[in-house]
Amino acid sequence: MTKKAEKGSQPKKRSAKTSRKRSPSKRGKSSAAAKKARPIKRYLLSTLFKLSLVMVVAIAGYGVYLDSQIKTKFEGERWELPAQIYARPLRLAAGAPVSHGELLQELELLGYRRVAKVVTPGEYAASEYAVQIYARPMRDGHRTDPARRLMVRYTGKRISVLEQNGQAVNQAYLEPYLIDRMQSGLGEDRVLVDLERVPQMLIEALLLVEDRDFYHHYGVSPVSIARALVANIKAGRTVQGGSTLTQQLVKNFFLTRERSIIRKLREAYMALIIDARYGKDEILEAYLNEIYLGQNYATAVHGFGLASQFYFGRPLAELNVAQLASLVAMIKGPSYYDPWRHPERLLERRDLVLRLLLEHDFLETEEYKLAVNQPTKVLPRSEAAMAKKPALTTLLRRELSQLAPQLVAKNGLKIYTTLDPLAQKAAEKAAVATLPTLEKRHNISKLQTAIVVTDAATGGVRALVGDRRPGYAGFNRAMDARRPIGSLIKPVVYLAALTDSKKYSLATVLADRPVSMVNQQGKRWQPQNYDHKFRGNVSLMDALVMSLNVPTVNLGMSLGLDKVSLQMENLGVESPQRFYPSSLLGSVSMTPLEVAQLYSSLSAEGSYQPLHLIRSVLSSDDEVLAELSPGRIQRADRKATYLLNYALHDVTVRGTAKSLGKRFPSYALAGKTGTSNDNRDSWYAGFDARDVVTVWIGRDDNAVIGLTGSSGALNLYADYLKRRSAVSLEMTPPAGVQLTYFDTASGTAVGEHCEDVTQVPAITSALPSNRGCQPNKEKSWWTRMFGR
Secondary structure, three states, X not given: OOHHHHHHHOOOOOOOOOOOOOOHHHHHHHHHHHHHHHHHHHHHHHHHHHHHHHHHHHHHHHHHHHHHHHHHHHOOOOOOOOEEEEOOOOEEEOOOOOOHHHHHHHHHHOOOEEOOOOOOOOEEEEOOOEEEEEEOOEEEOOEEEOOEEEEEEEEOOEEEEEEEOOEEOOEEEOOOOEEEEEOOOOOEEEOOOOHHHOOHHHHHHHHHHHOOOOOOOOOOXXXXXXXXXXXXXXXXXXXXXXXXXXXXXXXXXXXXXXOOHHHHHHHHHHHHHHHHHXXXXXXXXXXXXXXXXXXXXXXXXXXXXXXHHHHHOOOHHHOOHHHHHHHHHHOOOOOOOOOOOOHHHHHHHHHHHHHHHHHOOOOOHHHHHHHHOOOOOOOOHHHHOOOOOHHHHHHHHHHHHHXXXXXXXXXXXXXXXXXXXXXXXXXXXXXXXXXXXHHHHHOOXXXXXXXXXXXXXXOEEEEEEOOOOOOOOOOOHHHHOOEEOHHHHHHHHHHHHHOOOOOOOOOOEEEEOOOOEEOOOOOEEOOOOOOOOOOEEEEHHHHHHOOOHHHHHHHHHHHOHHHHHXXXXXXXXXXXXXXXXXXXXXXXXXXXXXXHHHHHHHHOOOEEOOOEOEEEEEOOOOOEEEEOOOOOEEOOOHHHHHHHHHHHHHHHHHOOOHHHHHHOOOOOOEEEEEEOHHHOOEEEEEEOOOEEEEEEEEOOOOOOOOOOOOOOHHHHHHHHHHXXXXXXXXXXXXXXXXXXXXXXXXXXXXXXXXXXXXXXXEEHHHOOOOOOOOOOOEOOHHHHHHOO
């Protein structure tokens, strides 16, 4: 074969651009790699799909969990509501002892606005002799009244004419004042409001400022978030939030204050769930009741209903545009915009809210000008913090646990009480003013006090003070300080005697001579009068009026200690008391509340009714859960009790409380001073036609204070009476009691023509039918005719 042929027989080389077939070995390797890569890819895709599926299931499951949490809390009792404690409703009636000044005080306390012309509920107009009131709708236990116009006309210090909606009526009531709120353990407080009763202007302002797209988004608003992001970038700081109202509700209602991405995502997720499950109006109403709007010391103020009362002292429906705008302005930062600490900040933001309302045509120009020129006027800080009354709350809890123990922990109770806010205010101010004056005048310190005021007619507790600092939640002396009552017990001794009308009268002669006896320890007891003098013989009435010790002991021992003890029990003192001779002078220890029970029965002419604070208890839905309507029981002879009260009136005229009569010469008052051994306790218990008041002054360490009942407690009572306005006792004798002449020396009933006589009321059935003069004591015809 030639070389050419050999050369021609060689295969031609392929250019690099032409495709080349892989060798069998290389093709095998490539195919194997491809086969190996395909399962890995499928595995990764499968794993990713499974992870995604797990994540979706997890998110959905978490959503179900969150949904159950939301449903449980949102559809159950959403909030632990405090119990609301209401005072008595002020009763207006022709002849009622409600002075013009007291009515104006009550209206001021209730937050009524004084205007020239009465147009809407919550307003009143007053002249010198008349008050026109547009009364708010009210509920008081079973009683419900709509809004109505009242005209109250005065003659002197009493109501002469009462009209309702232009018609004369026998009586009308003003709504009871909310005096306190017993908080839950969460330290939160709120007054729930219904959406339909919220002013529309508040809703418009709220949505403009906080969430303009509220009715259009699904719980989370990307548009709002973007808008806030742009605003914050431009400002270089956080000036606007992107949270919707729903998100804010979630944050306040379900979540903590923690700041993290996880919490923010959870907030958004829950907002979407809430928006899907509930209507916009229901969400908005929950927001209005949940939003945090300030701090009342340790208690958080939640919701617009409470904030309205807290800052302005009025219901939400009665606020003007400027006040509504102020509340909306505070949402951004209640502490930063605190109206007491930073009024200028609040004013600036309030005006921003008003400007938005104007720009969006919710306000006319004139309305805007009027609102923007109003100052940010809120209640004084001391009034805004609803004055706590710990002594009252202690009594209420104790009484509630006895009346209906199952209700103590119930949510949102409405408790209607007998408390009189004007009496409470007068008692608190009297305590705060009198004690420092006494300390300075007598060079003493660390005085404490307790005051109990009860209604003379019903036995309801009108006021209670347990500390010289009325708002201090410490030892409640009104209920728990058990101290010797001194001469406050003497009326019990004298009533026990007067009940035996055949033997005793106000003119009965008692021995005021030295007496001595040995007690159970073998020690000799020789009681002394306060002035260490003996008067020989004194009348029963003078012995009580002058608070003489020796005649009282002689009388009590002749009656028998058991009889005096029984009389005390009949008047309502239920705590066991062992009686000794010294008990007749007040070594018996009692609490001010027990003394108040004793004198409540005396003031009611022997009719006993247990002292009580609670009238009725309603649920948050206004269902009556408990009601107290105690009746009076005649425990002591009415005629004998009248004689006793006649003498107690004389105590304030010429006896140990005569300084009271000098301060109030136009009023018939009655009462008794009391002083314990060594002047450690100063007491006064007194009454007019309206109030029975018990006052104790002393020291917690039982140290000597050097004050008698006359120099101590009586001064506090006089201060109370000055602030409260006294109502004179009528002192009308019951049937069977009439003024009678008695021989001064013997205490025997005699005729009016006798000499050396005294005239006092007496029980006629016990008088002898033939009442002549004592020997040689008949007046001559000249004396009978000319009086001398």
